[in-house]
Amino acid sequence: MNLPDLQEAKKRSNAKPTIKDALNLKSSKFKGQKFFLKTYGCQMNVHDSEEIKGILNNLNLTETLNLNEADVIVLNTCAIRENAHDKVFGFLGRIKHLKREKPNLIVCVGGCMPQQTSVAKLLQEKYPFVNIVFGTHNINKLGEMLLNVNEKQNIEVYSIEGDVYENIDYKRDSKYSAWVNIMYGCDKFCTYCIVPYTRGKQRSRLMADILKEITNLKLDGYKEITLLGQNVNAYGKDLSEGYDFANLLEEVAKIGIPRIRFVTSHPWDFTPEMLNVIAKYPNIMPYIHLPLQSGSTKILRLMGRRYTKEEYLDLYNRIKETIPGCSITTDIIVGFPNETEEDFNETLDVVKKCVFDGAYTFIYSPREGTPAALIKDNIPLEIKEKRLQTLNNIINEHSLKHNEEYLNKIVKVLITGPSEKGENKVCGYTETMKLVNVIAPNSTIGEIVNVKITEAKSFSLDGEIVIFENIC
Ligand code: 5AD
Ligand code: SF4
Secondary structure: OEOOOHHHHOOOOOOOOOEEEOOOOOOOOOOOOEEEEEEOOOHHHHHHHHHHHHHHHHOOOEEOOOHHHOOEEEEEEOOOOHHHHHHHHHHHHHHHHHHHHOOOOEEEEEEOHHHOHHHHHHHHHHOOOOOEEEOOOOHHHHHHHHHOOOOOOEEEOOOOOOOEEEOOOOOOOOOOEEEEEOEEOOOOOOOOOOHHHHOOOOEEOOHHHHHHHHHHHHHOOOOEEEEEOOOHHHOOOOOOOOOOHHHHHHHHHHHOOOEEEEEOOOHHHOOHHHHHHHHHOOOEOOEEEOOOEOOOHHHHHHHOOOOOHHHHHHHHHHHHHHOOOOEEEEEEEEOOOOOOHHHHHHHHHHHHHHOOOEEEEEEOOOOOOOHHHHOOOOOOHHHHHHHHHHHHHHHHHHHHHHHHOOOOOEEEEEEEEEOOOOOOEEEEEEOOOOEEEEEOOHHHOOOEEEEEEEEEOOOOEEEEEOOOOOOO
16 A cells, blocks of 8 residues: 655755556456446646556556446546535445445555545545556556455555556547646646645656647548646646747647647746747647636736736737737636635736626635645635626627627538537537537538528537539
């Protein structure tokens, strides 16, 4: 058993990460058996689940979406807010009876939550039916842990700064749009955030390895890639190789994959060179997710965000000037300790000035082990909820306003799959990351098509396919 430790996780050294080859263990031990995988949290977790699926497939397990059919259940968890935590324990409570009915069922809990000592201890003490507990640093060892599973619970979670794995055998969810990790971990230590502890020190992948992965994705017919990192603009800072995110973006653009996206950007590390590269290459999509968190400089300081309200607004305006038509979305937290009505109004002021294309909004959730959790949470829940509601009303109004600008326009949409909005519909995203439901046959899935927008809603657009005829 190897328990994690948030104190240990805080340590940062200047040592370069070790680059290792993924184990990609193959075995027929589970031939004919099925796994059920549930993913909580961010895109990083979604992509980690593609790694988990690759590992399970290599052990000859096939995926089922029916929990009752599963021989192996894996929960890939998120620790960012308390509700993510509650959902996982709720799910474990509900599946306990399955284990009684099917004693050979293997239950695994992995990802961010077990990186917290309290969670690992709780799993040990109250959930002995969970067979395997793994963290974010040893996803790669899940195959080995499964092959060695026995009746004793195996908790293996490391509070290390983390390595970088190459040549991972992903089982990707899409054949057209792929996630590509460019870095792991985060060194920003925003005071409310658990991520630098659960995911470790910032570790950038070498540019050559990233370019090789993307070149192979292009050869496999992928139309879109999204570069992934907690803080992509800081890419390369830990490497001393003499290149940064602007250089990486430019080299990725030159590979010629039709659509390049990236998440998440931190305003602190956004350089003019990055904006120039995005503006220069038409295959870098005009869409930036730029978390604001708060519009009050006082709260931003308490959050450890390293920018002021004015600096955020200045960057926002520079993006709009340099990349015409760029859509910008954001993340905002309300009810951070000591957030007064005035502070909240500062947030509303930024929101009204920026008119974001969309925003993910959250009520502050104290995370054990972070500096903010030590500040007295002095805002009553009703006030936090009221602020969230006020904010959401404005955000939704703005989102609708942006969507209405698309009415009757023809836009390029990468069709990614069937739509939930009707049998004769497919769906996909515009270059600016607007979800569009399109009346079109399934044969368009995987294609970039021209779509005329016929209806605008707050969270999506409707459209129909436009076929240009060559009149000559
Ligand atoms: N409470 C509420 N929201 C949080 N986020 C991160 N940590 C917390 C927390 N403790 C939000 C931030 C971040 C997004 C991924 O989640 O807005 O950008
Ligand atoms: Fe968390 Fe801040 Fe790092 Fe984002 S930049 S992952 S909010 S510490």
